Amino acid sequence: xxxxxxxxxxxxxxxxxxxxxxxxxxxxxxxxxxxxxxxxxxxxxxxxxxxxxxxxxxxxxxxxxxxxxxxxxxxxxxxxxxxxxxxxxxxxxxxxxxxxxxxxxxxxxxxxxxxxxxxxxxxxxxxxxxxxxxxxxxxxxxxxxxxxxxxxxxxxxxxxxxxxxxxxxxxxxxxxxxxxxxxxxxxxxxxxxxxxxxxxxxxxxxxxxxxxxxxxxxxxxxxxxxxxxxxxxxxxxxxxxxxxxxxxxxxxxxxxxxxxxxxxxxxxxxxxxxxxxxxxxxxxxxxxxxxxxxxxxxxxxxxx
Numbered sequence: 001x002x003x004x005x006x007x008x009x010x011x012x013x014x015x016x017x018x019x020x021x022x023x024x025x026x027x028x029x030x031x032x033x034x035x036x037x038x039x040x041x042x043x044x045x046x047x048x049x050x051x052x053x054x055x056x057x058x059x060x061x062x063x064x065x066x067x068x069x070x071x072x073x074x075x076x077x078x079x080x081x082x083x084x085x086x087x088x089x090x091x092x093x094x095x096x097x098x099x100x101x102x103x104x105x106x107x108x109x110x111x112x113x114x115x116x117x118x119x120x121x122x123x124x125x126x127x128x129x130x131x132x133x134x135x136x137x138x139x140x141x142x143x144x145x146x147x148x149x150x151x152x153x154x155x156x157x158x159x160x161x162x163x164x165x166x167x168x169x170x171x172x173x174x175x176x177x178x179x180x181x182x183x184x185x186x187x188x189x190x191x192x193x194x195x196x197x198x199x200x201x202x203x204x205x206x207x208x209x210x211x212x213x214x215x216x217x218x219x220x221x222x223x224x225x226x227x228x229x230x231x232x233x234x235x236x237x238x239x240x241x242x243x244x245x246x247x248x249x250x251x252x253x254x255x256x257x258x259x260x261x262x263x264x265x266x267x268x269x270x271x272x273x274x275x276x277x278x279x280x281x282x283x284x285x286x287x288x289x290x291x292x293x294x295x296x297x298x299x300x301x302x303x304x
Contacts, residue, residue, distance in 0.1 A: 009059070009060060009061075011052075011061040011062065011063055011183060011186070011187050012060065012061070012062045012063070013062075013063050013065065013178070013183075014062050014063065014064045014065060014069075015065040015068045015069065016068075016069070017069065017072060017076050020064070020069060020072075020073060020076055020084070021076065021078045021079070023053075023062050023064070024077075024078035024082055024083075024084060024087070025078050025079065025080075026055055026058065026060065026062075027055055027082075027087055027093070029092065029093065031055050031056065031057075031093060032055075032056040032057075032093075032094045032096065032194075033053055033054070033055060033056070033087075033093065033094065033095045033096065034053070034054040034056060034096045034097075034190045034193040034194060034197075035051065035052065035053050035054075035095055035096070035097055035103065035190065036051075036052045036097065036098065036103065036186070036189040036190050037050070037051050037052075037102070037103040037106055037107070038050040038051075038052070038173045038185075038186060038189075039066075039106065039173050039174075040168070040171045040173060040174065041230075042102045042103070042105075042106050042230070043102045043105040043106050043109070043230035044105050044106065044109035044110075044228075044230065045230065046106070047067075047106075047110070047174070048066050048106040048107065048110055048111075049065075049066055049067040049173045049174050050063055050064065050065060050066060050067070050173055050178075050186055051063075051064040051066055051073075052064075052186040052187065052189060052190050053190070054190040054191065054193065054194070056194055059194070061187055061190060061191065063178070063183065063186055063187075064084070065178075067174060067176070068176070071111060074088075074111050074113055085111070085113050088107070088113050088115055088116075089113065089114055089115065089116050090116060090117060091116040091117040092117060093117055094117050094119055095115060095116075095117050095118050095119070096118075096119045096120075096121055096193055096194075096197055097118060097119075097120055097121065097122075098120075098121050098122050098139045098189070098193060098196075099120065099122045099136070099139075099235075100115065100118050100120050100216065100219050100220060100223070101219050101222070101223040101228070101230070101235065102223070102230050103115070103223075104118075104219070104220045104223035104224060105223040105224065105228055105230055108223070108224040114220070114224060115220050116220075118216045118217065118219070118220055119197070119212075119213065119216055120212070120215070120216040120219055121193055121196050121197050121200065122136055122137070122139075123212040123215050123216055123219075123239075124196075124197065124200035124201065124204060124209075124212050125137060125142055125146070125196070125200050126212075126238045126240075127200075127204055127208040127209070127211055127212040127215075127240070128200045128203045128204035128208060128212075130256060132242050133238045133240055133241070133242060134237065134238055134241065134242050135236055135237060135238060136235075136236055136237070136238055139189065140157070140158065140161060142196060143157065143192050143196070144158075146196060146199050146200075147192060147195055147196065147199070157188055160181060160184050160185055160188060161185065161188065163181055164181055164182060164185040211240065215239050218239075
């Protein structure tokens with residue numbers, strides 16, 4: 001897979017059925033999709049208002065306005081009779097997420113879309129990481145640590161993320177028209193996923209790749225189950241414990257780890273240490289921890 005950190009073309013807002021049909025025509029059987037969902041308290045207890053999709057290799061980013069289009073966003077076919085639901089459920093079309101769990105939960109609970117063909121890039125990072133794998137890392141920490149971005153580019157990315165996160169309690173993803181900062185926030189959550197995917201795929205071995213792929217599928221199953229808790233603190237923990245083996249590091253591994261430690265220290269001084277918490281993606285947690293109000297319609301999702 002070839003990817004880069006170059007800026008894509010301006011994002012496309014898909015807010016009508018004609019727009020949706022055009023968007024669906026851009027996805028071929030050989031495409032790889034990089035996705036992220038947004039919405040207040042994203043998951044079964046909240047709502048899904050925006051789905052951001054980067055189509056690889058074109059790198060065109062589209063924001064699907066689920067709030068405006070509604071269920072028809074998933075059930076309207078294009079000229080080839082393909083719906084977004086069918087594409088998302090197609091195991092032969094790779095779907096790459098950064099922590100798929102709340103996205104999968106929201107899609108299944110509200111629209112009965114069962115994701116398939118999922119590659120969780122967060123799991124690739126954890127599985128390919130040299131050293132302790134106990135805790136997951138947030139997207140922003142990995143963008144800073146694992147991609148060679150220019151200082152101003154990464155500073156703009158961080159600034160936008162912090163600005164929008166302060167507005168999340170006000171249901172910012174539901175306001176129309178979408179604020180330009182919100183649009184950029186949505187873009188930021190997918191624009192670097194191809195480069196991160198490529199980075200981790202290069203450094204992971206076949207055994208850990210299989211573990212990451214198996215765990216990606218298990219995450220979807222877990223998220224679609226009735227016992228899943230979107231706000232659980234346990235989500236910070238990796239599935240493999242520390243993953244440490246009692247062996248000496250190779251010289252290349254030692255130098256890589258040393259370089260990472262030095263970069264962490266330098267960037268922490270420049271950007272602030274608080275940006276390096278292991279797992280702090282605010283939008284991965286609901287704004288409320290109230291239990292779902294289970295009704296017959298919602299329960300029926302797991303009976304099918």
